[in-house]
Amino acid sequence: MRDIEMSRVNATREEMFETVKSPTLTHEQKLTTMTNLADSLLEVLKLPKGLDELLNQPIDKQCICDLAEGHAPLRPRYIIPDYAKFMREGSKFLQLEPPKDLYEALNCLQIFYRHVPSVTNFPVYVGALDELLEPFIDDVDEAQAKKLIKLFLTQMDRTILDSFSHANVGPKATKAGRIILEAEAELEHAVPNITMKYDESITPDDFAICGIRAALHSAKPSFANHSMFKGELDEDYVIASCYNGLKLGGGSYTLVRLILGNIAKRADNVEDFKKNQLPYVCQIMAEYMDERIRFEVEESGFFENNFLAKEGFIKRERFTAMFGMVGLAECVNILMEKEGKTGRFGHDKEADKLGVEIMEQIDAFNKQHVNPYCEITGGHFLLHAQVGIASDLNVSPGTRIPIGEEPEELLEHLRHCSHFHKYFPSGTGDIFPIDMTVHKNPEFVLDIIKGAFKENLRYLSFYSSDSDVIRITGYLVKRSEIEKLEKGQNVLQDTTALGMGAKHNGKILERKIR
Amino acid sequence: MKRVPVNKIIPFSSVDGPGNRTAVFLQGCNFDCRYCHNPETRNVCRDCGECVKSCPSGALKLGESRVVFEPAACVSCDACIHICRYGCSPRIRNMTPEEVMEAVQKQVPFIRGITVSGGECTLYPEFLTDLFVLCKKEGLGTLIDSNGTLDFSEYPELTAVTDGVMLDIKAWDDEEHKKVTGVSGVVVRKNALELASAGKLLEVRTVVVPGLFDCEETVRETARQLRPYLAYGNIRYKLIRYRKIGVREQYAVVCRSPSEEMMERLADIVRSEGLDDVIVI
Ligand code: SF4
Ligand code: SF4
Numbered sequence A: 001m002r003d004i005e006m007s008r009v010n011a012t013r014e015e016m017f018e019t020v021k022s023p024t025l026t027h028e029q030k031l032t033t034m035t036n037l038a039d040s041l042l043e044v045l046k047l048p049k050g051l052d053e054l055l056n057q058p059i060d061k062q063c064i065c066d067l068a069e070g071h072a073p074l075r076p077r078y079i080i081p082d083y084a085k086f087m088r089e090g091s092k093f094l095q096l097e098p099p100k101d102l103y104e105a106l107n108c109l110q111i112f113y114r115h116v117p118s119v120t121n122f123p124v125y126v127g128a129l130d131e132l133l134e135p136f137i138d139d140v141d142e143a144q145a146k147k148l149i150k151l152f153l154t155q156m157d158r159t160i161l162d163s164f165s166h167a168n169v170g171p172k173a174t175k176a177g178r179i180i181l182e183a184e185a186e187l188e189h190a191v192p193n194i195t196m197k198y199d200e201s202i203t204p205d206d207f208a209i210c211g212i213r214a215a216l217h218s219a220k221p222s223f224a225n226h227s228m229f230k231g232e233l234d235e236d237y238v239i240a241s242c243y244n245g246l247k248l249g250g251g252s253y254t255l256v257r258l259i260l261g262n263i264a265k266r267a268d269n270v271e272d273f274k275k276n277q278l279p280y281v282c283q284i285m286a287e288y289m290d291e292r293i294r295f296e297v298e299e300s301g302f303f304e305n306n307f308l309a310k311e312g313f314i315k316r317e318r319f320t321a322m323f324g325m326v327g328l329a330e331c332v333n334i335l336m337e338k339e340g341k342t343g344r345f346g347h348d349k350e351a352d353k354l355g356v357e358i359m360e361q362i363d364a365f366n367k368q369h370v371n372p373y374c375e376i377t378g379g380h381f382l383l384h385a386q387v388g389i390a391s392d393l394n395v396s397p398g399t400r401i402p403i404g405e406e407p408e409e410l411l412e413h414l415r416h417c418s419h420f421h422k423y424f425p426s427g428t429g430d431i432f433p434i435d436m437t438v439h440k441n442p443e444f445v446l447d448i449i450k451g452a453f454k455e456n457l458r459y460l461s462f463y464s465s466d467s468d469v470i471r472i473t474g475y476l477v478k479r480s481e482i483e484k485l486e487k488g489q490n491v492l493q494d495t496t497a498l499g500m501g502a503k504h505n506g507k508i509l510e511r512k513i514r
Numbered sequence B: 001m002k003r004v005p006v007n008k009i010i011p012f013s014s015v016d017g018p019g020n021r022t023a024v025f026l027q028g029c030n031f032d033c034r035y036c037h038n039p040e041t042r043n044v045c046r047d048c049g050e051c052v053k054s055c056p057s058g059a060l061k062l063g064e065s066r067v068v069f070e071p072a073a074c075v076s077c078d079a080c081i082h083i084c085r086y087g088c089s090p091r092i093r094n095m096t097p098e099e100v101m102e103a104v105q106k107q108v109p110f111i112r113g114i115t116v117s118g119g120e121c122t123l124y125p126e127f128l129t130d131l132f133v134l135c136k137k138e139g140l141g142t143l144i145d146s147n148g149t150l151d152f153s154e155y156p157e158l159t160a161v162t163d164g165v166m167l168d169i170k171a172w173d174d175e176e177h178k179k180v181t182g183v184s185g186v187v188v189r190k191n192a193l194e195l196a197s198a199g200k201l202l203e204v205r206t207v208v209v210p211g212l213f214d215c216e217e218t219v220r221e222t223a224r225q226l227r228p229y230l231a232y233g234n235i236r237y238k239l240i241r242y243r244k245i246g247v248r249e250q251y252a253v254v255c256r257s258p259s260e261e262m263m264e265r266l267a268d269i270v271r272s273e274g275l276d277d278v279i280v281i
């Protein structure tokens, strides 16, 4: 381990002390912050040359961002346990037999969630709840099943303290799935996030409508293009965290992101960007990811010692990593300006074409970079359109059009998305606040989903313009909770603070209503 | 080529029939409803030129004896329709069925069909027939939003390519119908029953204006007469609360908006007559 300067130690100690005294952080939030600060003092990774100058920079210059994963990753960023195996076999470590009825099934899952680590220390994936619960759903009458499921969901909302936690339903219609969606529509909770895997040829309309009704009340589920994900990741993929496609029984070692707008600032013009700046930064980021992965696999001991791996709920060989990017819009706009052109991303053919060329280049880079521990995805990382973090200023998520600049017509907006969603098997998505009147015509949203998936869109989220639960970028928060935090009161979930940041810096409440 | 005046085309509409539809609004109407919310869709432009001066963005120009509209420059401020003395709008494009179809096709595959509305679109039955034939070739649904004065039984070709009609029942009693619209409603009622018996009456709607006509009687009679035809297809009853926006001043002062309770009472009446699919907007 490398030495560090005493001044850095002292600065960190100051921060720790502030954390201890913080009036707004809850106890759990303090513990997490303290852990991260302690970790920040470790220097064990062999960092690639040139990284420091790209990573440790103020927000308007930073080109690579590791999203607070820490200096000595003690677990993979996202872990996707095979809950079905757990339901079949139970767990020795947790001293649990396979559940025999709905009561036991829900109880077992609740216990298991407590032991699934992630970058936030909460599970980012809580299972295909409909498939997991369907075998038990007729143990009790429907009213009681709904009551039990509501209690289960409420327990999750109050104990899994951030909404990067994600459940899946679909593509097949199930009774359990319908009850879960109805329960969520009534509860209007922020946690867990839910995705419905949707395939027009598998998912019946009435099940999809049940999902849309829930979405208009509680901003979830979102809708994933099942046939597209299946084509890339096979049948056993899941949607976790914000909207990340990953393998069941695996996960993602790490997620690091390119801040494309800041890379564009380094370039003289489009040619310099494409020839020099982008390849240079991509290479360093890939090397940095390689090193993080090497540490996790070869040094951290996680895959040898954690019960999830020991009992086969996850397998090292099923992990991959996410090569993230944000700010394509700003990148394109900056480069257009440098070329003396006025066209803007989302509104101009040439600007959009440049956006596509940049994506093609990142995609090609990723396809030639090989990491020995990403066997499951052909030795390559998966591209990820990252949704941004609260402190991002003038950085649009992934390939999204900046809020406030959305095209006048929803149609144009969807057509624009269709150029970009295909690059991101490990996740991208667009969000559409929908006018109230659609409550009376949920088929309107269904038609848009059907059309969008035919046009190769990957992932769509909707919420009603008047709902309390709203989607920030990928995760959900309650407006009412943001208001509490703004008044300086404690709030339960970590993501509320992120939502407040995004409200102020990212203008998320100013999205165009459709 | 037959051209008809098109007031506007809304690419995605959630309020003009089931699912997502492109809504096409044709210009011109043969009624004169007191509470008309878009009086500017009723008449055809006389090219008097008055509105050209009112346009702040230069979207209107006086061409050779005609007002020319430049859609790209329009900022949708509606100044032109407020100034027009003839109940009209200069933002009209005269389009053929093929041209309208081209505009509709941009929305495929996001829409399940189109709805043609007005004004009163059935003033142009040949246009509708041609447009709907084109839609059917593309597998798109076809709905008509109408005040019901075109006798559909005289246009079997149009009826054949129309999936459904959404019909306004302005008032059941004919004297009241004349009072509300200036026109008799005999054909409207005939249409309602005939379309219902053919399973093509998708929806009836009544704008509720207390005091202007007997809303209870209209709603009750409509529901009662339609009830026997539910076997041929669902009929939705949409009860629309009268609102002042858009209504011409001389009428806005005499019309009142109904209370929530009144709307609920009317919805209950519809349900008690056996039509379960009622929505209040
Ligand atoms: S039928 Fe419709 S467009 Fe015609 S006057 Fe009446 S409300 Fe207005
Ligand atoms: S829209 Fe009205 S004001 Fe303008 S030219 Fe036509 S009739 Fe005259």
Ligand code: SF4
Pocket (backbone or CB within 6 Å): B054, B055, B056, B057, B058, B059, B060, B073, B074, B075, B076, B077, B078, B079, B080, B081, B091
């Ligand atoms: S609505 Fe358009 S055409 Fe009419 S006055 Fe305004 S800008 Fe001019």
